[in-house]
Amino acid sequence: MAITSAGIGSGLDINSLVTQLVAAEAQAPTARLDRRQSDLQLRLSAYGQLKSSLSSLSSSLGNLKNFSTFRSYTATSSDSDVFTASSSGKVSKASYDVNVTALAKNHQLSTDPTLAGAQFTDVTDTLSTGTLTFKFGTTTYDSGTDVYTGFVQNPERAAATVTITDSSLEGVRNAINEADIGVTASLIFDGTNYRLSVSSDDTGADNSLEITVADDDGFTNDGSGLSLLSFNGTDNDLLQNEAGVNAGLTLNGIAITSSSNTVASAIDGVSLNLKTLGSASLNVDTDKTKVKTAITAFVASYNAFIGAVNQLTAYNPDTNTAGELNGDGVTRSITSNIQRLLSNPVGVLGSDFTILAEAGITTNPADGRLVINDTTLDKQLNDNFDKFITLFSAYGETTDIYTNFVSSTDDTTVGNYAVNITTLASRGDLVGSAAANLTITGGSNDVITLDIDGVSASVTLSAGTYTAAELVTELKTKINDNTDFSNAGISVDVTESAGVLSLVSRSYGSSSLVDITGGNGKTDLVGAAATSTAGVDVAGTIGGIAATGKGQLLTGTGVTSGLIVEITGATLGDRGSIDFKRGYAEQLGNYVDSLLASDGFFESSTSSLKGRLEDIADERTALADRLNLIETRLRSQFGALDALIAQLQNTSSFLQQQLSALPQIGGSNSR
Template sequence: MASVSSLGIGTGVDLQNMLTKILAAERAPISRIDAQISSAKSKISVYGTLNSKLDSFKSAAETWQFPSRLSAMGASSSETSVLNASASFMAAVGSYTMEVTQLASPQKSYSDAYAAGTTFGAGSIEIRIDGGSPISVPVDAGSTLSQVSAQINSAKAGITATVVTSGDGSQRMILTGDKPGAENSFTLTSSAAPSSGQALEVATLTDSEIAIANAADGLMRSSAKDAKMKIDGIEVTSSTNTFSSAIQGLTLTAAKLGTSNITVNTDTAKITTAVQAFVDGYNEVAKVIKSNSSYDEATKTAKALNGDSSARSVLSVLGSVRTSVPSELSSANLKALHEIGISIQQSGELKLDTAKLEKAIKDTPNDVTNLLQAYGKEYATAITNLQSSNGTIGFRVKSLNESVSRFNASKESMEARIALVEKRYRAQFTALDKYVNSMQTTSGYLGQQLAMFTK
């Protein structure tokens, strides 16, 4: 606010103080608007916190709704050193006797032995995986066995080459398939001849030659093999040591040959954790609303959501979902949340009876998961509707933001009007000041003249 320190000097009246009081009276409506803006922003902030808590609660509800998130099934192995097992939501309760009879392995072959320093003439090596299209690897004239090995590795044809030097100084190239399983067997043919005149060859391999030791250097050869396992006497195979399609919902990983019993049950711990997270999520929502809706009699101050019907309706909607039976459960054995240990307290918060929940899971696991899925869907839908642009919370926050915009616009308009009022009053007071000062000057002059006439 602009001010002139000399205002009122001519009149002898404190016009500046008078102007300050006039402007304060003019600004009274702006103070009320500032209070309204502050109140609206406080509510917007609390609704932001409430939305965050609802997001967390919705996530907990969706864990109930979607079986893939709930992961309510678990698998255990009697011999984890032989076989490990994990279950997805699609697995069925049951037990199986499993015998791992063969582990998957990649093909391993080796070349003939060559004297150290042997070089090869120009040519190429042709590699085929499972009889597929050939991959040609060029061999430059004068290449050593190590250089040929490096060329094979650079081609990334599905095999890895390594050069091994034996005790007598001779060298062999070990060729190992990158992947296990019969479908990943390979062949290798070469047109590059070594300086000794013999062809660069890889020892051929037949089933009868599996794991036969070479008498000269102790190297071993093996064919690419699938993993094999018997499930209750029925043989299944896999190109890797992981069996993911033998039994729906079960993933089995073989570690060594042997027998193991696999048991699939409802995972009580996972369900209990999911239910507790749901209860905690609901209670966090209730706490935000309750703590921000109170009124302090001592200080005569109300919290941001005191008297806010939109906030109260949130708990009303969530309570209605809890007490209404979803259509999917109309003929189910379990229909209400209290049947699995979830009850409402006087405080408005939920409480979980873990023992009651675990007993329900043990007695009727399918009924429990069906109930969770149905209520999870209802709660997730209700929260989505509350937060939508036309929902209770979404519309309320939108309305508050619009109010703040209107208040700010009104404030700007009033500030502009008050600036004009101040300008007008200041001009009038300044003119008055000058006029009175002029009159006082005239009065002094006339007084002097009258004094002279008297003499």
């Protein structure tokens, strides 16, 4: 086969000619595609910057949208060596003089080495086997005379029994600790003897211990064996080393006692942690720092957004250069909407805070950024703190102290709405029909099956003979400690009147129910005709329109759709009004979130830009295909030309040869 090469016949550089012609053909459309691609990529990147700045703005609005930010309080001690303080929930601004007069202590007992049977020289020394029954309550005991005169069981704590199978000191200690009943045992060597120490885990007089022994040797008060651990009105072989005592303090001169050094019930929403005896002041105030931090973060994020917009839409006439989004109508619209939302007043001018300037936040006309006047902001935080919540959040102010704003939705319309209650919420209960049998016998009347708030479970009571108050404690503890109930957030209160038991669910509404449905102890506990009554949901109107009740929560309908208020107290009828507003953070946050949503502007715009970039890629492919066809055609045409020139050159050479062979005119041979 002959080997050919483009241009070999004509001497033309056909490869170079074709390459240059194809390149010339590609130059203009490629340049157009490059420009379009570059513009789209720059716009895509610019939208990414804009989206990022708006995402930061949305995040900064989170705390200002949440009205709980404005319900945060600080509790500050003037001397943290005396006590520290913290706050949560519903708190009121106030100041207190605090004087700590006593610290709560655990009840601590130990074996008595003066008793011959309690002189232990090794941790393996033995007592005996049997059971130890622990009760928690208030003990009257004179450690000086070793006189135990009384015990009153704590109604919140049930008795617990520990079985001792390993009679060594170590074995007894381990059995108590492994039972995990709120008692800690330890072994202490006093230099002569090992002493078994037993202490209540919880401080306070009403968490003191009573210990009753059932010794397998048959003797419970013989000064030996397991009997050495008895501490009750009959047998007191253990020594009391530390009495269980309550903490004592005064608040503004009012005497307070607490079983714990953490005092959480004396002041609503405030917890005191007592450290030592002494005096200090307590100041409970709104957490202005938290609010100012949130406002400062919002202003910084907003200014970053405006800075990004200014950069992306800028035009420099000196260099004739423009930002990637210069002239972009969508960016202009977004910025305009955000600025409009921040300039429009919230609520009616003249009532509370309605514009940011009243809080010391103004706009710099030169660049559109926000400026904080710290002096004005700090003064308003100190003087008008409550007004900030409606300036920024979606919040409903109520005129009735037992009507509380809970939440709202995007469907809730701004306005002032009257609240009227026709039915108060109640809790489900069960009332016995006869006095309870105070003797519980295992396998006979110790099990009941309950249905509480839609959850069913069985509990087993400890065998024994109780007082009515003790049985109340046993029943309440066993029910509330049952994991089926506790995991569902269900609990009950139990009371008695003349020995007749009553059980009440701690939840409100029509789903609140207490019933004993079975078990061998049902009749003995509540009689044969106990009455179970379901709770009732709150009912009433908001804004004159019937609302939906669930428990103590009343949810609006119509224009108040999504507005939820909690109704407490005992008053029917007019319950004042709720003034619902949407503050700047709420309005701005909702708008920004709509832009950032999966179906919002950025998703659709970036998808469109990416689609156009994909179109350019398709156009490049089509251009490459067209250029290949042009190249093929040119090579074909130049190939034909090359062959024709080669043929002409061959003919020319032949003619030249023939002409050269002809006799020369006038030559020597011519005649």
